[in-house]
Amino acid sequence: MKIGYQIQTYREQHSLSQTQLADKLHISRQSISKWESGLALPTFANVVAISNLFNISIDDLVRGDMSLMNSLTAGNKEPLSRVFKIVVGGLVLGIIMYIILISLHVKVATFSDWTSLPVIVLFIGLLFTINWRQFNRSLSTKTVVLGIILLGLVLVPDIYENVSAALHGAMDEFQAGYNSF
Structure with missing residues (x-):
């Protein structure tokens, strides 16, 4: 049957x-x-x-x-998952780019400046290509919690830097206004 x-x-x-x-x-x-x-x-x-x-x-x-x-x-193996391909491909590309940057004596800050816009564009492109309905159904509660923690840890340095810069700017303006009296 x-x-x-x-x-x-x-x-x-x-x-x-x-x-x-x-x-x-x-x-x-x-x-x-x-x-x-x-x-x-x-x-x-x-x-x-x-x-x-x-x-x-x-x-x-x-x-x-x-x-x-x-x-x-028959021992047919399933093809590699797409997530596995993304992770391994990203790691391999990162290592290759690291070796190239080291050999060209490019500083990390310079590379970060060069890649800021492409990273944002690629991230937005990635967001538009994800099947969100299917993606949401595949997430367990544990995955959501780990994702929140990871995103928070990734964002902390940027939040800290931007908030600190804004506070220092506001304090400098207040100090300049106070000194002018």
Whole structure:
């Protein structure tokens, strides 16, 4: 028996639409549709999630679907996640740029001045390319707390510098006004 038929049967037994099942698995409705129509196979992680959701064994879910069993047992490795590629690629690029800057005797402050605008533009571009609905569904409470702490720690030096500069400027103006009397 094909896994797509099994998924559809269990989904209907639990009175779930394709969209509702997709939301519970944090995937698109189109993925569910492709599985049920036999156009695609779920990943092992999704097979486990489906078996947990419907409280059935993986064996009950995949038994008889030889193409899925072959794909799960063939040792096919999933491609690297996109986040992993971003992190590793960023680290490698950072190390390469560090070596280049050291060899050219460029100071960190100079490099920071050169990259301020490109960093802002790239960050805004990144924000516009993220699927926020799917991203929000994938965040756990622990991830949100760690993200808040990380962002706070990253922003503290800039906040400290800007607030201090503003306070010193205001104090200098007040002192100049006081001395003119």
